[in-house]
Amino acid sequence: MSLIQELAHLKIPIEDIKLATNNFSDDNFIGEGGFGRVYKGQLGDSTSATTTVAVKRLDVKGGQGQQEFLMEIVMLSSYKHDNLVSLVGFCEEGEEKIIVYEHEVRGSLDNYLATDYLTWVQRLQICLGAARGLNYLHSGVGEGHRVLHRDIKSSNVLLDQNWEAKISDFGLSKIGPMNQDITFLVTKLAGTFGYVDPLYVATGVLTKESDVYSFGVVLFEVLCGRRAMIGKYDEEQRLLSHLVKHRYEEGKLDEIIFPNIRKQIKPNSLQTFSRIAYQCLNIDRKRRPTMAVIIEQLQISLELQIVSHCYRETGLSSMVIS
The missing domain is CATH 3.30.200.20 (Phosphorylase Kinase; domain 1)
Structure with missing residues:
Protein backbone atom coordinates (compact mmCIF):
# COMPACT_ATOMS: atom_id res chain seq x y z
CA MET A 1 0.00 0.00 0.00
CA HIS A 103 -5.97 28.73 9.59
CA GLU A 104 -3.87 30.68 12.10
CA VAL A 105 -5.61 34.03 12.14
CA ARG A 106 -2.66 36.24 13.08
CA GLY A 107 -0.46 35.11 10.21
CA SER A 108 3.31 34.75 10.48
CA LEU A 109 5.70 36.24 13.02
CA ASP A 110 7.78 38.10 10.43
CA ASN A 111 4.86 40.48 9.84
CA TYR A 112 5.08 41.76 13.43
CA LEU A 113 8.83 42.09 14.01
CA ALA A 114 8.94 45.84 13.35
CA THR A 115 5.49 46.78 14.63
CA ASP A 116 3.91 48.00 17.88
CA TYR A 117 1.58 45.00 18.05
CA LEU A 118 3.83 42.94 20.32
CA THR A 119 5.18 43.93 23.72
CA TRP A 120 8.41 42.44 25.00
CA VAL A 121 6.45 40.03 27.18
CA GLN A 122 4.40 38.87 24.19
CA ARG A 123 7.57 38.44 22.14
CA LEU A 124 9.07 36.30 24.88
CA GLN A 125 5.92 34.17 25.06
CA ILE A 126 5.96 33.64 21.29
CA CYS A 127 9.62 32.62 21.41
CA LEU A 128 8.83 30.19 24.21
CA GLY A 129 6.00 28.60 22.23
CA ALA A 130 8.14 28.20 19.13
CA ALA A 131 10.95 26.75 21.25
CA ARG A 132 8.58 24.18 22.77
CA GLY A 133 7.43 23.13 19.31
CA LEU A 134 10.98 22.70 18.09
CA ASN A 135 12.00 20.87 21.26
CA TYR A 136 9.15 18.42 20.64
CA LEU A 137 10.50 17.73 17.16
CA HIS A 138 14.02 17.18 18.49
CA SER A 139 13.20 15.18 21.60
CA GLY A 140 9.52 14.28 21.90
CA VAL A 141 8.30 12.64 18.71
CA GLY A 142 9.09 9.09 19.76
CA GLU A 143 11.72 6.79 21.07
CA GLY A 144 14.91 6.52 19.06
CA HIS A 145 14.29 9.24 16.48
CA ARG A 146 13.93 12.97 16.04
CA VAL A 147 12.81 15.46 13.42
CA LEU A 148 15.08 18.15 12.02
CA HIS A 149 13.02 20.99 10.59
CA ARG A 150 15.72 22.47 8.30
CA ASP A 151 13.90 25.74 7.59
CA ILE A 152 13.29 27.53 10.88
CA LYS A 153 12.59 31.23 10.25
CA SER A 154 10.16 33.87 11.43
CA SER A 155 7.90 33.43 8.40
CA ASN A 156 7.47 29.77 9.37
CA VAL A 157 6.26 30.67 12.87
CA LEU A 158 2.51 31.22 12.67
CA LEU A 159 0.38 32.87 15.35
CA ASP A 160 -3.12 31.93 16.42
CA GLN A 161 -5.87 34.14 17.84
CA ASN A 162 -4.14 34.15 21.24
CA TRP A 163 -0.69 34.86 19.77
CA GLU A 164 0.39 31.28 20.47
CA ALA A 165 3.26 30.23 18.20
CA LYS A 166 2.86 27.36 15.73
CA ILE A 167 5.80 26.03 13.73
CA SER A 168 4.89 25.39 10.10
CA ASP A 169 6.26 24.27 6.72
CA PHE A 170 7.76 20.81 7.11
CA GLY A 171 8.48 20.11 3.46
CA LEU A 172 12.25 20.14 3.98
CA SER A 173 12.23 18.23 7.27
CA LYS A 174 14.25 15.09 7.91
CA ILE A 175 13.47 12.22 10.29
CA GLY A 176 16.56 10.56 11.73
CA PRO A 177 17.98 8.59 14.65
CA MET A 178 18.70 10.08 18.04
CA ASN A 179 21.88 9.75 20.10
CA GLN A 180 24.21 10.26 17.15
CA ASP A 181 26.60 13.18 16.73
CA ILE A 182 25.88 13.36 13.01
CA THR A 183 22.24 12.84 12.11
CA PHE A 184 22.55 13.35 8.35
CA LEU A 185 25.15 13.86 5.68
CA VAL A 186 23.13 15.90 3.20
CA THR A 187 24.58 16.60 -0.23
CA LYS A 188 21.86 19.03 -1.31
CA LEU A 189 21.74 22.06 0.94
CA ALA A 190 18.30 23.23 2.06
CA GLY A 191 17.10 26.17 4.08
CA THR A 192 16.87 29.95 3.74
CA PHE A 193 19.85 32.27 3.36
CA GLY A 194 20.37 34.30 6.50
CA TYR A 195 19.03 31.55 8.76
CA VAL A 196 20.90 28.46 7.66
CA ASP A 197 23.73 27.14 9.86
CA PRO A 198 27.09 28.14 8.29
CA LEU A 199 28.61 24.87 9.50
CA TYR A 200 25.93 22.96 7.62
CA VAL A 201 26.72 25.06 4.53
CA ALA A 202 30.43 24.35 4.84
CA THR A 203 30.27 20.61 5.58
CA GLY A 204 26.91 19.34 4.35
CA VAL A 205 26.44 17.76 7.79
CA LEU A 206 23.00 18.33 9.29
CA THR A 207 22.34 18.00 13.03
CA LYS A 208 19.73 19.25 15.46
CA GLU A 209 22.12 22.10 16.24
CA SER A 210 21.52 23.35 12.70
CA ASP A 211 17.94 24.10 13.76
CA VAL A 212 19.26 25.70 16.95
CA TYR A 213 21.37 28.13 14.91
CA SER A 214 18.35 29.12 12.81
CA PHE A 215 16.28 29.58 15.96
CA GLY A 216 18.96 31.88 17.37
CA VAL A 217 18.54 34.10 14.30
CA VAL A 218 14.78 34.20 14.96
CA LEU A 219 15.39 35.20 18.58
CA PHE A 220 17.49 38.15 17.44
CA GLU A 221 14.89 39.07 14.81
CA VAL A 222 12.35 39.33 17.64
CA LEU A 223 14.71 41.44 19.76
CA CYS A 224 15.90 43.75 16.99
CA GLY A 225 12.66 44.07 15.03
CA ARG A 226 14.31 43.24 11.72
CA ARG A 227 14.63 40.32 9.32
CA ALA A 228 17.62 38.02 8.92
CA MET A 229 18.57 39.91 5.76
CA ILE A 230 18.93 43.58 6.66
CA GLY A 231 20.11 45.35 3.53
CA LYS A 232 22.05 45.27 0.29
CA TYR A 233 25.47 45.70 1.80
CA ASP A 234 28.49 43.43 2.02
CA GLU A 235 27.82 40.11 3.74
CA GLU A 236 29.10 41.26 7.14
CA GLN A 237 26.51 44.04 7.19
CA ARG A 238 23.53 42.50 5.46
CA LEU A 239 23.20 39.40 7.67
CA LEU A 240 21.56 40.01 11.04
CA SER A 241 23.51 37.08 12.52
CA HIS A 242 26.81 38.83 11.81
CA LEU A 243 25.59 42.20 13.05
CA VAL A 244 24.25 40.93 16.37
CA LYS A 245 27.34 38.85 17.10
CA HIS A 246 29.56 41.89 16.61
CA ARG A 247 27.34 44.16 18.70
CA TYR A 248 27.00 41.57 21.46
CA GLU A 249 30.76 41.02 21.67
CA GLU A 250 31.33 44.80 21.72
CA GLY A 251 28.76 45.27 24.49
CA LYS A 252 26.68 47.45 22.15
CA LEU A 253 23.66 45.25 21.53
CA ASP A 254 21.41 47.96 22.96
CA GLU A 255 22.11 50.05 19.84
CA ILE A 256 20.21 47.67 17.57
CA ILE A 257 17.30 46.61 19.80
CA PHE A 258 13.94 47.51 18.24
CA PRO A 259 13.34 51.06 19.57
CA ASN A 260 9.65 50.47 20.31
CA ILE A 261 10.46 47.83 22.94
CA ARG A 262 13.89 48.97 24.17
CA LYS A 263 12.50 50.89 27.15
CA GLN A 264 10.20 47.99 28.12
CA ILE A 265 12.97 45.43 28.56
CA LYS A 266 14.40 44.94 32.03
CA PRO A 267 18.21 44.61 32.05
CA ASN A 268 18.28 41.15 33.64
CA SER A 269 15.63 39.87 31.21
CA LEU A 270 17.65 41.23 28.28
CA GLN A 271 20.88 39.76 29.60
CA THR A 272 19.37 36.28 29.92
CA PHE A 273 17.66 36.44 26.53
CA SER A 274 20.60 37.82 24.58
CA ARG A 275 23.07 35.40 26.16
CA ILE A 276 21.12 32.29 25.12
CA ALA A 277 20.40 33.74 21.66
CA TYR A 278 24.11 34.46 21.19
CA GLN A 279 25.03 30.92 22.23
CA CYS A 280 22.72 29.55 19.52
CA LEU A 281 24.92 31.27 16.90
CA ASN A 282 28.17 29.68 18.07
CA ILE A 283 30.14 28.43 15.09
CA ASP A 284 31.03 25.33 17.14
CA ARG A 285 27.84 23.26 17.14
CA LYS A 286 28.89 21.43 20.31
CA ARG A 287 28.73 24.72 22.20
CA ARG A 288 25.20 25.52 21.08
CA PRO A 289 22.47 24.90 23.68
CA THR A 290 19.77 22.26 23.34
CA MET A 291 16.20 23.38 22.82
CA ALA A 292 15.43 22.27 26.38
CA VAL A 293 18.08 24.66 27.72
CA ILE A 294 16.76 27.44 25.47
CA ILE A 295 13.26 26.94 26.87
CA GLU A 296 14.63 27.11 30.41
CA GLN A 297 16.49 30.35 29.74
CA LEU A 298 13.60 31.98 27.90
CA GLN A 299 11.34 31.12 30.82
CA ILE A 300 13.81 32.75 33.20
CA SER A 301 13.96 35.82 30.96
CA LEU A 302 10.17 36.03 30.99
CA GLU A 303 9.96 35.60 34.76
CA LEU A 304 12.61 38.27 35.33
CA GLN A 305 10.68 40.65 33.08
CA ILE A 306 7.35 40.00 34.79
CA VAL A 307 8.74 40.09 38.34
CA SER A 308 10.63 43.30 37.65
CA HIS A 309 7.46 44.82 36.24
CA CYS A 310 5.46 43.75 39.29
CA TYR A 311 8.01 45.27 41.66
CA ARG A 312 7.95 48.52 39.70
CA GLU A 313 4.15 48.63 39.74
CA THR A 314 4.05 48.13 43.52
CA GLY A 315 6.71 50.74 44.27
CA LEU A 316 9.41 48.20 45.07
CA SER A 317 11.57 48.83 42.04
CA SER A 318 14.59 49.45 44.23
CA MET A 319 14.71 45.78 45.16
CA VAL A 320 17.45 43.78 43.49
CA ILE A 321 16.38 40.60 41.75
CA SER A 322 19.17 38.05 41.50
Whole structure:
Protein backbone atom coordinates (compact mmCIF):
# COMPACT_ATOMS: atom_id res chain seq x y z
CA MET A 1 0.00 0.00 0.00
CA SER A 2 1.39 3.41 -0.97
CA LEU A 3 1.79 6.20 1.55
CA ILE A 4 -0.97 8.24 -0.08
CA GLN A 5 -3.32 5.24 0.19
CA GLU A 6 -2.49 4.88 3.89
CA LEU A 7 -3.47 8.51 4.40
CA ALA A 8 -6.65 8.22 2.34
CA HIS A 9 -8.79 9.28 5.29
CA LEU A 10 -7.19 12.75 5.02
CA LYS A 11 -7.99 13.25 1.34
CA ILE A 12 -10.22 16.17 0.42
CA PRO A 13 -11.83 16.30 -3.05
CA ILE A 14 -10.62 19.12 -5.26
CA GLU A 15 -14.19 20.32 -5.75
CA ASP A 16 -14.56 20.84 -1.99
CA ILE A 17 -11.37 22.88 -1.95
CA LYS A 18 -12.47 24.97 -4.91
CA LEU A 19 -15.76 25.63 -3.17
CA ALA A 20 -13.97 26.59 0.04
CA THR A 21 -11.67 29.08 -1.73
CA ASN A 22 -14.12 30.40 -4.33
CA ASN A 23 -12.09 28.54 -6.95
CA PHE A 24 -8.80 29.98 -5.66
CA SER A 25 -10.13 33.51 -5.92
CA ASP A 26 -7.76 36.45 -5.55
CA ASP A 27 -10.05 37.65 -2.78
CA ASN A 28 -9.09 34.54 -0.81
CA PHE A 29 -5.36 34.84 -1.47
CA ILE A 30 -3.34 35.40 1.74
CA GLY A 31 0.28 34.60 0.92
CA GLU A 32 2.91 33.23 -1.38
CA GLY A 33 6.29 31.54 -1.09
CA GLY A 34 8.67 29.31 -2.99
CA PHE A 35 6.12 26.51 -2.66
CA GLY A 36 3.23 28.33 -4.33
CA ARG A 37 0.20 30.30 -3.17
CA VAL A 38 -1.89 30.14 0.02
CA TYR A 39 -5.62 30.82 0.19
CA LYS A 40 -8.02 31.26 3.08
CA GLY A 41 -11.22 29.28 2.88
CA GLN A 42 -14.30 27.93 4.65
CA LEU A 43 -14.33 24.14 4.39
CA GLY A 44 -17.63 22.43 5.14
CA ASP A 45 -18.23 18.92 6.46
CA SER A 46 -21.08 16.42 6.48
CA THR A 47 -22.75 18.18 9.44
CA SER A 48 -22.82 21.54 7.60
CA ALA A 49 -20.26 22.93 10.04
CA THR A 50 -17.40 24.91 8.54
CA THR A 51 -13.74 25.23 9.44
CA THR A 52 -11.56 28.19 8.51
CA VAL A 53 -8.59 26.76 6.67
CA ALA A 54 -5.40 27.79 4.95
CA VAL A 55 -4.99 26.05 1.59
CA LYS A 56 -1.46 25.70 0.25
CA ARG A 57 -1.55 25.07 -3.48
CA LEU A 58 1.88 23.82 -4.47
CA ASP A 59 3.50 25.10 -7.63
CA VAL A 60 4.74 21.76 -8.94
CA LYS A 61 6.60 23.45 -11.78
CA GLY A 62 8.70 25.83 -9.74
CA GLY A 63 8.22 25.00 -6.08
CA GLN A 64 8.06 21.93 -3.92
CA GLY A 65 7.89 18.53 -5.53
CA GLN A 66 6.44 15.17 -4.62
CA GLN A 67 8.97 14.43 -1.90
CA GLU A 68 8.37 17.69 -0.04
CA PHE A 69 4.61 17.33 -0.48
CA LEU A 70 4.63 13.85 1.06
CA MET A 71 7.02 14.84 3.84
CA GLU A 72 4.77 17.63 5.04
CA ILE A 73 1.70 15.38 5.06
CA VAL A 74 3.56 12.60 6.89
CA MET A 75 4.98 15.02 9.45
CA LEU A 76 1.73 16.73 10.31
CA SER A 77 -0.33 13.55 10.31
CA SER A 78 2.18 11.77 12.56
CA TYR A 79 3.18 14.42 15.08
CA LYS A 80 0.84 16.54 17.16
CA HIS A 81 1.77 19.38 19.50
CA ASP A 82 0.17 22.63 20.62
CA ASN A 83 3.01 24.54 18.98
CA LEU A 84 2.86 22.87 15.57
CA VAL A 85 0.35 23.79 12.86
CA SER A 86 -2.54 21.34 12.50
CA LEU A 87 -3.20 19.41 9.31
CA VAL A 88 -6.80 19.23 8.08
CA GLY A 89 -6.13 17.19 4.96
CA PHE A 90 -4.69 17.17 1.47
CA CYS A 91 -5.62 16.78 -2.17
CA GLU A 92 -3.72 15.09 -4.97
CA GLU A 93 -5.77 15.03 -8.14
CA GLY A 94 -4.27 15.40 -11.60
CA GLU A 95 -1.51 17.98 -11.35
CA GLU A 96 -2.95 19.49 -8.18
CA LYS A 97 -0.99 19.03 -4.95
CA ILE A 98 -2.72 20.83 -2.10
CA ILE A 99 -2.24 20.80 1.67
CA VAL A 100 -4.98 22.11 3.95
CA TYR A 101 -4.22 23.39 7.44
CA GLU A 102 -6.16 25.01 10.23
CA HIS A 103 -5.97 28.73 9.59
CA GLU A 104 -3.87 30.68 12.10
CA VAL A 105 -5.61 34.03 12.14
CA ARG A 106 -2.66 36.24 13.08
CA GLY A 107 -0.46 35.11 10.21
CA SER A 108 3.31 34.75 10.48
CA LEU A 109 5.70 36.24 13.02
CA ASP A 110 7.78 38.10 10.43
CA ASN A 111 4.86 40.48 9.84
CA TYR A 112 5.08 41.76 13.43
CA LEU A 113 8.83 42.09 14.01
CA ALA A 114 8.94 45.84 13.35
CA THR A 115 5.49 46.78 14.63
CA ASP A 116 3.91 48.00 17.88
CA TYR A 117 1.58 45.00 18.05
CA LEU A 118 3.83 42.94 20.32
CA THR A 119 5.18 43.93 23.72
CA TRP A 120 8.41 42.44 25.00
CA VAL A 121 6.45 40.03 27.18
CA GLN A 122 4.40 38.87 24.19
CA ARG A 123 7.57 38.44 22.14
CA LEU A 124 9.07 36.30 24.88
CA GLN A 125 5.92 34.17 25.06
CA ILE A 126 5.96 33.64 21.29
CA CYS A 127 9.62 32.62 21.41
CA LEU A 128 8.83 30.19 24.21
CA GLY A 129 6.00 28.60 22.23
CA ALA A 130 8.14 28.20 19.13
CA ALA A 131 10.95 26.75 21.25
CA ARG A 132 8.58 24.18 22.77
CA GLY A 133 7.43 23.13 19.31
CA LEU A 134 10.98 22.70 18.09
CA ASN A 135 12.00 20.87 21.26
CA TYR A 136 9.15 18.42 20.64
CA LEU A 137 10.50 17.73 17.16
CA HIS A 138 14.02 17.18 18.49
CA SER A 139 13.20 15.18 21.60
CA GLY A 140 9.52 14.28 21.90
CA VAL A 141 8.30 12.64 18.71
CA GLY A 142 9.09 9.09 19.76
CA GLU A 143 11.72 6.79 21.07
CA GLY A 144 14.91 6.52 19.06
CA HIS A 145 14.29 9.24 16.48
CA ARG A 146 13.93 12.97 16.04
CA VAL A 147 12.81 15.46 13.42
CA LEU A 148 15.08 18.15 12.02
CA HIS A 149 13.02 20.99 10.59
CA ARG A 150 15.72 22.47 8.30
CA ASP A 151 13.90 25.74 7.59
CA ILE A 152 13.29 27.53 10.88
CA LYS A 153 12.59 31.23 10.25
CA SER A 154 10.16 33.87 11.43
CA SER A 155 7.90 33.43 8.40
CA ASN A 156 7.47 29.77 9.37
CA VAL A 157 6.26 30.67 12.87
CA LEU A 158 2.51 31.22 12.67
CA LEU A 159 0.38 32.87 15.35
CA ASP A 160 -3.12 31.93 16.42
CA GLN A 161 -5.87 34.14 17.84
CA ASN A 162 -4.14 34.15 21.24
CA TRP A 163 -0.69 34.86 19.77
CA GLU A 164 0.39 31.28 20.47
CA ALA A 165 3.26 30.23 18.20
CA LYS A 166 2.86 27.36 15.73
CA ILE A 167 5.80 26.03 13.73
CA SER A 168 4.89 25.39 10.10
CA ASP A 169 6.26 24.27 6.72
CA PHE A 170 7.76 20.81 7.11
CA GLY A 171 8.48 20.11 3.46
CA LEU A 172 12.25 20.14 3.98
CA SER A 173 12.23 18.23 7.27
CA LYS A 174 14.25 15.09 7.91
CA ILE A 175 13.47 12.22 10.29
CA GLY A 176 16.56 10.56 11.73
CA PRO A 177 17.98 8.59 14.65
CA MET A 178 18.70 10.08 18.04
CA ASN A 179 21.88 9.75 20.10
CA GLN A 180 24.21 10.26 17.15
CA ASP A 181 26.60 13.18 16.73
CA ILE A 182 25.88 13.36 13.01
CA THR A 183 22.24 12.84 12.11
CA PHE A 184 22.55 13.35 8.35
CA LEU A 185 25.15 13.86 5.68
CA VAL A 186 23.13 15.90 3.20
CA THR A 187 24.58 16.60 -0.23
CA LYS A 188 21.86 19.03 -1.31
CA LEU A 189 21.74 22.06 0.94
CA ALA A 190 18.30 23.23 2.06
CA GLY A 191 17.10 26.17 4.08
CA THR A 192 16.87 29.95 3.74
CA PHE A 193 19.85 32.27 3.36
CA GLY A 194 20.37 34.30 6.50
CA TYR A 195 19.03 31.55 8.76
CA VAL A 196 20.90 28.46 7.66
CA ASP A 197 23.73 27.14 9.86
CA PRO A 198 27.09 28.14 8.29
CA LEU A 199 28.61 24.87 9.50
CA TYR A 200 25.93 22.96 7.62
CA VAL A 201 26.72 25.06 4.53
CA ALA A 202 30.43 24.35 4.84
CA THR A 203 30.27 20.61 5.58
CA GLY A 204 26.91 19.34 4.35
CA VAL A 205 26.44 17.76 7.79
CA LEU A 206 23.00 18.33 9.29
CA THR A 207 22.34 18.00 13.03
CA LYS A 208 19.73 19.25 15.46
CA GLU A 209 22.12 22.10 16.24
CA SER A 210 21.52 23.35 12.70
CA ASP A 211 17.94 24.10 13.76
CA VAL A 212 19.26 25.70 16.95
CA TYR A 213 21.37 28.13 14.91
CA SER A 214 18.35 29.12 12.81
CA PHE A 215 16.28 29.58 15.96
CA GLY A 216 18.96 31.88 17.37
CA VAL A 217 18.54 34.10 14.30
CA VAL A 218 14.78 34.20 14.96
CA LEU A 219 15.39 35.20 18.58
CA PHE A 220 17.49 38.15 17.44
CA GLU A 221 14.89 39.07 14.81
CA VAL A 222 12.35 39.33 17.64
CA LEU A 223 14.71 41.44 19.76
CA CYS A 224 15.90 43.75 16.99
CA GLY A 225 12.66 44.07 15.03
CA ARG A 226 14.31 43.24 11.72
CA ARG A 227 14.63 40.32 9.32
CA ALA A 228 17.62 38.02 8.92
CA MET A 229 18.57 39.91 5.76
CA ILE A 230 18.93 43.58 6.66
CA GLY A 231 20.11 45.35 3.53
CA LYS A 232 22.05 45.27 0.29
CA TYR A 233 25.47 45.70 1.80
CA ASP A 234 28.49 43.43 2.02
CA GLU A 235 27.82 40.11 3.74
CA GLU A 236 29.10 41.26 7.14
CA GLN A 237 26.51 44.04 7.19
CA ARG A 238 23.53 42.50 5.46
CA LEU A 239 23.20 39.40 7.67
CA LEU A 240 21.56 40.01 11.04
CA SER A 241 23.51 37.08 12.52
CA HIS A 242 26.81 38.83 11.81
CA LEU A 243 25.59 42.20 13.05
CA VAL A 244 24.25 40.93 16.37
CA LYS A 245 27.34 38.85 17.10
CA HIS A 246 29.56 41.89 16.61
CA ARG A 247 27.34 44.16 18.70
CA TYR A 248 27.00 41.57 21.46
CA GLU A 249 30.76 41.02 21.67
CA GLU A 250 31.33 44.80 21.72
CA GLY A 251 28.76 45.27 24.49
CA LYS A 252 26.68 47.45 22.15
CA LEU A 253 23.66 45.25 21.53
CA ASP A 254 21.41 47.96 22.96
CA GLU A 255 22.11 50.05 19.84
CA ILE A 256 20.21 47.67 17.57
CA ILE A 257 17.30 46.61 19.80
CA PHE A 258 13.94 47.51 18.24
CA PRO A 259 13.34 51.06 19.57
CA ASN A 260 9.65 50.47 20.31
CA ILE A 261 10.46 47.83 22.94
CA ARG A 262 13.89 48.97 24.17
CA LYS A 263 12.50 50.89 27.15
CA GLN A 264 10.20 47.99 28.12
CA ILE A 265 12.97 45.43 28.56
CA LYS A 266 14.40 44.94 32.03
CA PRO A 267 18.21 44.61 32.05
CA ASN A 268 18.28 41.15 33.64
CA SER A 269 15.63 39.87 31.21
CA LEU A 270 17.65 41.23 28.28
CA GLN A 271 20.88 39.76 29.60
CA THR A 272 19.37 36.28 29.92
CA PHE A 273 17.66 36.44 26.53
CA SER A 274 20.60 37.82 24.58
CA ARG A 275 23.07 35.40 26.16
CA ILE A 276 21.12 32.29 25.12
CA ALA A 277 20.40 33.74 21.66
CA TYR A 278 24.11 34.46 21.19
CA GLN A 279 25.03 30.92 22.23
CA CYS A 280 22.72 29.55 19.52
CA LEU A 281 24.92 31.27 16.90
CA ASN A 282 28.17 29.68 18.07
CA ILE A 283 30.14 28.43 15.09
CA ASP A 284 31.03 25.33 17.14
CA ARG A 285 27.84 23.26 17.14
CA LYS A 286 28.89 21.43 20.31
CA ARG A 287 28.73 24.72 22.20
CA ARG A 288 25.20 25.52 21.08
CA PRO A 289 22.47 24.90 23.68
CA THR A 290 19.77 22.26 23.34
CA MET A 291 16.20 23.38 22.82
CA ALA A 292 15.43 22.27 26.38
CA VAL A 293 18.08 24.66 27.72
CA ILE A 294 16.76 27.44 25.47
CA ILE A 295 13.26 26.94 26.87
CA GLU A 296 14.63 27.11 30.41
CA GLN A 297 16.49 30.35 29.74
CA LEU A 298 13.60 31.98 27.90
CA GLN A 299 11.34 31.12 30.82
CA ILE A 300 13.81 32.75 33.20
CA SER A 301 13.96 35.82 30.96
CA LEU A 302 10.17 36.03 30.99
CA GLU A 303 9.96 35.60 34.76
CA LEU A 304 12.61 38.27 35.33
CA GLN A 305 10.68 40.65 33.08
CA ILE A 306 7.35 40.00 34.79
CA VAL A 307 8.74 40.09 38.34
CA SER A 308 10.63 43.30 37.65
CA HIS A 309 7.46 44.82 36.24
CA CYS A 310 5.46 43.75 39.29
CA TYR A 311 8.01 45.27 41.66
CA ARG A 312 7.95 48.52 39.70
CA GLU A 313 4.15 48.63 39.74
CA THR A 314 4.05 48.13 43.52
CA GLY A 315 6.71 50.74 44.27
CA LEU A 316 9.41 48.20 45.07
CA SER A 317 11.57 48.83 42.04
CA SER A 318 14.59 49.45 44.23
CA MET A 319 14.71 45.78 45.16
CA VAL A 320 17.45 43.78 43.49
CA ILE A 321 16.38 40.60 41.75
CA SER A 322 19.17 38.05 41.50
